[in-house]
Amino acid sequence: MSPLIRLSALIVPVLALMLALWPAAQPAMAQNLFATVAQVNDSVVTRFEVIQRARLFQVMRRPNVTEESALQSLIDDRLKQEAARNAGIVPTEEDISFGLEDFASRANLTGEEFLIAVSEVGIEPETVRDYVRTLLLWGDVVRERFTARARPSDAELDRAMALGTEGGSTRVLLSEIILPISAEVAAATRERAAALTEIRGFDAFSAAARRFSVAPSRTDGGRLDWLPLSDLPPQIAPILLTLQPGDVTQPIPVQGGLALFQLRALEDRRPPLAGQVTLDYAMLRFPAGTDLGAEATRLRAETDRCDDLFGVFKGAGEDRLQRLSEARSALPGGLAPVLDRLDPGELAVLPPRVAGAGGGIVMLCERAEIREEDLSREEVRQQLFIRRLEAFGEAYLAELRAAAFIETRQ
Incomplete structure (x- = not known):
């Protein structure tokens, strides 16, 4: 087919x-x-x-x-x-x-x-x-x-685990500087942004905002009102959680410029970080020699959800068809990454682990967040590291674009 x-x-x-x-x-x-x-x-x-x-x-x-x-x-x-x-x-x-x-x-x-x-x-x-x-x-x-530069320190990791990285009712009090990054001023902007990241005093940052920022907040020294952490872009929130009051972020690309934020205060009203999930899934097992690709094609045409599998394989024992619900961290090795790629109702083939063994097909039924279970320290470290890398990458791409010769033609 x-x-x-x-x-x-x-x-x-x-x-x-x-x-x-x-x-x-x-x-x-x-x-x-x-x-x-x-x-x-x-x-x-x-x-x-x-x-x-x-x-x-x-x-x-x-x-x-x-x-x-x-x-x-x-x-x-x-x-x-x-x-x-x-x-x-x-x-x-x-x-x-x-x-x-x-x-x-x-x-x-x-x-x-x-x-x-x-x-x-x-x-x-x-x-x-x-x-x-x-x-x-x-x-x-x-x-x-x-x-x-993206790898979080132990102190930054402790802070992120204590506060969480998304949602909730944590609020932050920030000051901002928005620098223009057109081709004509890109080099000067990069140098200025690097210098501004070294500022630690609130008065010094406010003075720099009044002098260099192009945002409307410049008239108030770059100071912003309290903002819920959940309202901030996902690449910014984890970075702020690693800062102490007075610290300044690395440059972050925004529309038409580079942004630097200074943390003035953070108000914690939320429980510890939670991001684990329970995965509800159906597991089909097949004997050795089964054409798993053909079976998967047939099931995609005949089923839309996990309940449908029990109609197709009516009367099948648990050795053939099971529906399971487990925390992602408790899944057998190799299964979690497969289910991570699926939406509810989608299925994937699980090839035999060793020659001569049978394979399987798994369908995701539902994915639900577990609010009471904390992420491990290594999971939080990896989450912060990846998001910081993304933020650095976006800022670097903005610099490359600003410094490049780009001409479009109709």
């Missing part, structure tokens, strides 16, 4: 969009598909790449996909690729193949099956491979540049 059937939930929006936009798209298609639509330093982006990226984003269920958003994504990719070249970072074919397999596994497909499926809606294999390759490149660039 065609892999397209297994990817139908992702592909249908693409087909609908193509049909809806076909009359309007004909003039653009009549143009030279390989015409340059943007120049980014010494690299170019073609019309063909923009069309391909927009289709790929539809398959990925990105919200509000337009040719403009696809173009901006490709411009960012050119900057990331250039940064990787300058750092001497080159992924191997084995790295790219592994990345493609991981990317395709989110749709419960192998890399080859994914490429076949998306080709049926006009997406070239190289479009997917280039996208995955850039993800790998950029990840290596960010880790190489910022790992040491």
Whole structure:
């Protein structure tokens, strides 16, 4: 059976969009598909790449996909690729193949099956491979540049575990400085931002806000009112939890500029950090030699939820079909990452662990947060580390974009 059937939930929006936009798209298609639509330093982006990226984003269920958003994504990719070249970072074919397999596994497909499926809606294999390759490149660039700065100290970790990292009723009192980052002032802005991160006094930060900030709050020395931690962007909240009053964040990219925040006070009204989940799932076991791919295809066509499995396998004993509910931390090895990729009603194949053994199919029934169970210290450390890396990466990309020569053409 065609892999397209297994990817139908992702592909249908693409087909609908193509049909809806076909009359309007004909003039653009009549143009030279390989015409340059943007120049980014010494690299170019073609019309063909923009069309391909927009289709790929539809398959990925990105919200509000337009040719403009696809173009901006490709411009960012050119900057990331250039940064990787300058750092001497080159992924191997084995790295790219592994990345493609991981990317395709989110749709419960192998890399080859994914490429076949998306080709049926006009997406070239190289479009997917280039996208995955850039993800790998950029990840290596960010880790190489910022790992040491992103790793939280024990004191910062203690504070984050005491306060939590999301939601709740914790409030923060901040001051802000927003610096412009246009191409003309990018270099000066980066130097100024680096200097401002060293400020510790409240009066000194307020004076700098009045002098350099372009935000309306500059007239009040950058001071903001109390803000719920849950209202802040997710890349900012964990960073603030590691600060002491008077500390200043690293530069954070915002619309049209770089932002620095000074923590003035933090009010804790919340319980300890909680982020563990209970996973309700159904497990099907099959004897050795079963074509698990064919079984999975059949079940996707016949079931929408876990209860349906008990109708398909009516009378099956617990050795064949079980429904289980466990904390994620208690799941057997290898199962948690599989269930993490699934939405309720989706299923995945579990290959045999050893030659000659039987395999299985798992379906996620429901995912529920456990508020009474704290995250482990290592889980909190990893969460903070990843979010800090993301924030550093976004700030670095904003700097690259501001300093680059970028010209778009209609």
